[in-house]
Amino acid sequence: MKKSLTFLFFIITSIFSVKAQIKSPDEFLGYALGTHFTPHYKVAEYFRQVAVAAPKSMKLIAYGMTNEGRPLMVAVISSATNMARIEEIQKTNLKLASGTTNNIDLSAQPVITWLSYNVHGNEANSTETSMKMLYTLVSGTNQQANEWLKNTVVVIDPCLNPDGRDRYVNYFNSVVGKTPNSDPAAREHIEPWPGGRPNHYYFDLNRDWAWQTQIESQQRLALYNEWMPQVHVDFHEQSYNEPYYFAPAAEPVHQDITPWQKSFQVIVGKNNAKYFDQEGWPYFTKERFDLLYPSYGDTYPLYNGSIGMTYEQGGIRAGLSVVTNDGDTLTLKDRIAHHFTTGMSTIEVSSQNHNRLLEEYKKYFQQEMTSSPGIYKTFVIKAGNLSRQKKLAELLKKNKIEFAYGGEKSGKAYDYDTQKEENFSLTRNDLIVNVQQPRAVLANVLLEPQTQVTDSNTYDITAWALPYVYGLKSYASKESFKGKYADLAIAEEASNDIEKPLAWLFPWGSAEDAQILNGLQRENIKVRQADQPFTVLGKEYPAGTLIVFRNENEKSVKDLRAKVVRIANQLNKPIVGITSGFVEKGKDFGSNVYPILKQPKVAIVSGNEVSSLAFGEVWFYLEHDLNLSACIITAKDINNLDINKVNTLILPDGSYSTFINEGLTAWLNKGGRLILMEDAIESVLDKKGFEIKKKEVIAKKDEKPIPSKLLFKDKDKDDYEFAIPGAIYKVNLDASHPFAYGLGKTYYTLKTDRKIYEPFAEGWNVGLVNDKSLMAGVVGKKVREELKSGLLIGVQNFGRGQVVYLANDPLFRNFWEGGKTLFCNLVFCRY
Numbered sequence: 001m002k003k004s005l006t007f008l009f010f011i012i013t014s015i016f017s018v019k020a021q022i023k024s025p026d027e028f029l030g031y032a033l034g035t036h037f038t039p040h041y042k043v044a045e046y047f048r049q050v051a052v053a054a055p056k057s058m059k060l061i062a063y064g065m066t067n068e069g070r071p072l073m074v075a076v077i078s079s080a081t082n083m084a085r086i087e088e089i090q091k092t093n094l095k096l097a098s099g100t101t102n103n104i105d106l107s108a109q110p111v112i113t114w115l116s117y118n119v120h121g122n123e124a125n126s127t128e129t130s131m132k133m134l135y136t137l138v139s140g141t142n143q144q145a146n147e148w149l150k151n152t153v154v155v156i157d158p159c160l161n162p163d164g165r166d167r168y169v170n171y172f173n174s175v176v177g178k179t180p181n182s183d184p185a186a187r188e189h190i191e192p193w194p195g196g197r198p199n200h201y202y203f204d205l206n207r208d209w210a211w212q213t214q215i216e217s218q219q220r221l222a223l224y225n226e227w228m229p230q231v232h233v234d235f236h237e238q239s240y241n242e243p244y245y246f247a248p249a250a251e252p253v254h255q256d257i258t259p260w261q262k263s264f265q266v267i268v269g270k271n272n273a274k275y276f277d278q279e280g281w282p283y284f285t286k287e288r289f290d291l292l293y294p295s296y297g298d299t300y301p302l303y304n305g306s307i308g309m310t311y312e313q314g315g316i317r318a319g320l321s322v323v324t325n326d327g328d329t330l331t332l333k334d335r336i337a338h339h340f341t342t343g344m345s346t347i348e349v350s351s352q353n354h355n356r357l358l359e360e361y362k363k364y365f366q367q368e369m370t371s372s373p374g375i376y377k378t379f380v381i382k383a384g385n386l387s388r389q390k391k392l393a394e395l396l397k398k399n400k401i402e403f404a405y406g407g408e409k410s411g412k413a414y415d416y417d418t419q420k421e422e423n424f425s426l427t428r429n430d431l432i433v434n435v436q437q438p439r440a441v442l443a444n445v446l447l448e449p450q451t452q453v454t455d456s457n458t459y460d461i462t463a464w465a466l467p468y469v470y471g472l473k474s475y476a477s478k479e480s481f482k483g484k485y486a487d488l489a490i491a492e493e494a495s496n497d498i499e500k501p502l503a504w505l506f507p508w509g510s511a512e513d514a515q516i517l518n519g520l521q522r523e524n525i526k527v528r529q530a531d532q533p534f535t536v537l538g539k540e541y542p543a544g545t546l547i548v549f550r551n552e553n554e555k556s557v558k559d560l561r562a563k564v565v566r567i568a569n570q571l572n573k574p575i576v577g578i579t580s581g582f583v584e585k586g587k588d589f590g591s592n593v594y595p596i597l598k599q600p601k602v603a604i605v606s607g608n609e610v611s612s613l614a615f616g617e618v619w620f621y622l623e624h625d626l627n628l629s630a631c632i633i634t635a636k637d638i639n640n641l642d643i644n645k646v647n648t649l650i651l652p653d654g655s656y657s658t659f660i661n662e663g664l665t666a667w668l669n670k671g672g673r674l675i676l677m678e679d680a681i682e683s684v685l686d687k688k689g690f691e692i693k694k695k696e697v698i699a700k701k702d703e704k705p706i707p708s709k710l711l712f713k714d715k716d717k718d719d720y721e722f723a724i725p726g727a728i729y730k731v732n733l734d735a736s737h738p739f740a741y742g743l744g745k746t747y748y749t750l751k752t753d754r755k756i757y758e759p760f761a762e763g764w765n766v767g768l769v770n771d772k773s774l775m776a777g778v779v780g781k782k783v784r785e786e787l788k789s790g791l792l793i794g795v796q797n798f799g800r801g802q803v804v805y806l807a808n809d810p811l812f813r814n815f816w817e818g819g820k821t822l823f824c825n826l827v828f829c830r831y
Contacts, residue, residue: 121164461726
């Protein structure tokens with residue numbers, strides 16, 4: 001008996017010893033939460049020390065690293081009983097998400113609630129909140145939380161964007177005084193460009209969930225798909241002059257979001273409101289933040305069976321304290337308290353509704369396996385451009401969307417290009433997505449030709465159908481059929497490894513082709529490009545084909561053949577050598593239609609005049625897709641360019657009017673290529689030498705102004721007639737122009753504004769729209785009239801150089817693959 005009591009005393013002492021080792025954030029950091037901003041490395045250290053101190057209550061999972069080498073991690077927290085079998089819980093949850101099993105005892109399965117903090121770096125309070133949440137849930141000091149954790153597993157991601165957050169925190173900590181200044185005009189509330197919101201490459205990670213272009217998103221979504229939570233909350237901050245926002249969301253709400261998902265948002269919202277009402281804290285719901293665009297931290301989980309929600313605390317750039325427009329002082333401690341309250345409230349509601357959440361979750365995936373969510377049951381993506389089709393397949397795999405290839409099927413289906421029912425038949429490499437699968441809703445949302453929008457007052461774009469994004473011929477069928485083959489059937493092109501060929505030929509049209517060109521030019525190898533198609537040795541080669549002549553290179557390039565072979569092998573491209581310049585069709589190789597391509601020496605303008613997101617898209621694309629390093633300069637430097645060091649200047653979306661002068665035009669006259677993107681075009685309107693002109697809308701004769709129908713109560717809504725939040729237009733290309741190589745006669749672009757230009761009388765009208773160009777998305781009546789015809793992509797000669805005008809962003813959020821082909825041509829193709 002004495003031994004038993006001693007043993008029991010030992011166990012109790014051990015338990016209290018472990019609890020005593022769990023330091024609160026205040027104890028660990030050496031300051032009270034809310035009195036300082038915590039650098040990310042200290043946050044990571046805190047999570048690690050809690051994991052060591054409480055191994056029976058918490059599991060820390062490191063899931064990756066950022067571009068700047070900061071760790072990404074989540075804490076998995078539950079009762080000791082649940083944590084002892086956490087792998088079993090995880091596996092069972094994935095079985096529920098498969099939609100193929102009925103024999104699971106839901107009473108023994110906890111609900112999984114995932115809390116994501118700080119996706120926008122300068123919305124910095126939520127990472128501070130995550131430490132308070134962690135301590136409260138793991139320390140055992142909160143009896144209510146202890147009860148909730150018996151049937152709830154909580155996953156906490158303390159910071160989705162450590163690089164952006166540290167950019168903000170390091171700036172703030174470097175300028176704040178001994179006493180924080182609450183005046184909104186104080187410098188601690190005014191971040192320098194580019195601000196802390198985006199990641200290292202200046203991308204908005206909250207718009208990257210589905211596309212997964214960024215390393216943080218790729219690593220996080222891989223982990224997310226290993227857990228598939230029932231509830232997901234994305235914690236944000238908005239203007240510090242705004243009160244708190246929580247679900248339910250505003251319209252438009254996508255039609256595939258279920259009644260249960262919408263009703264549970266109301267349940268959570270009412271519980272949050274209960275606690276806010278007790279404290280007298282202001283809040284709002286059902287406004288501004290809708291549920292449509294599929295790549296947010298609330299919609300992406302919703303389209304994957306979860307209850308996805310956004311919470312927005314007022315506080316961007318509020319620092320440690322700020323005086324609001326209402327005269328109140330908002331502190332970081334206040335903001336932490338608000339986020340902590342909604343976080344705990346959400347866990348409470350998840351626990352209380354444990355059975356219903358799991359039942360509905362199970363039903364969600366079972367329905368996906370038996371019925372398609374939209375009117376179309378099968379999507380067919382033709383094998384016209386295998387490079388872009390492969391990239392689409394990679395995206396589908398990242399999102400766990402099932403697909404196959406080929407088969408024996410023909411019939412009628414909706415043609416994305418003609419927008420009519422047309423005949424189609426399958427070929428071996430056509431990609432087929434049947435939506436009767438576990439990820440049916442997500443597949444339907446990403447592929448459906450038209451997204452139904454119930455309210456034009458949307459928070460983001462209204463069209464993103466992947467066949468348009470990738471520029472691939474596609475069909476949507478109301479019949480259900482599946483592909484026959486698991487993989488592409490690609491006949492490996494054998495290398496024609498001739499010892500002393502006349503020339504080597506390489507294809508053009510993909511990022512890999514551009515990397516080959518870049519690699520060859522780095523070795524000072526002269527590369528020519530065919531301006532016209534040709535046929536040699538019985539094989540047809542399209543315009544854009546790259547040609548390396550042995551004779552004009554081997555005298556100046558040592559080990560020429562070895563270098564060509566090495567560069568091709570690095571990118572798994574075959575070596576194609578030819579022995580004669582006499583072509584069967586087209587022009588012989590001595591013709592002037594095979595010009596030498598200049599090696600691009602690229603500069604990108606950055607700084608206060610530039611949209612940081614637009615700059616980041618160009619920077620990231622050049623480095624990651626093309627393996628091309630650019631010189632990054634400021635706007636004041638654009639008039640001091642050396643044509644021998646920079647021959648291509650890119651001005652991303654921004655305002656440059658005061659910087660356009662004789663220095664830039666002199667550089668153009670010497671042979672420079674200036675690429676103006678979006679609002680950068682406005683900077684050269686009416687400037688000497690620049691021929692671009694805005695298209696003027698001519699009012700009809702005797703047309704009288706229509707009285708406004710806008711009511712005062714709708715003052716905060718967009719006027720639908722002038723709305724274009726983001727719609728897809730078909731651009732008619734001059735297929736013979738080098739900028740159209742790899743695209744053909746059409747290119748689909750995302751239009752987010754009303755700007756359109758007059759076609760050139762002299763110059764190249766590379767991309768035009770007409771009254772049949774609108775393909776998908778919300779566009780108001782007045783805007784449709786304005787965009788009936790005009791120029792979106794144009795080129796003019798400027799002395800020995802060129803100016804390229806891009807009215808729309810071809811690199812939109814870096815997932816617009818068709819636009820990448822266009823932009824690649826702008827950088828490399830010379831004429």
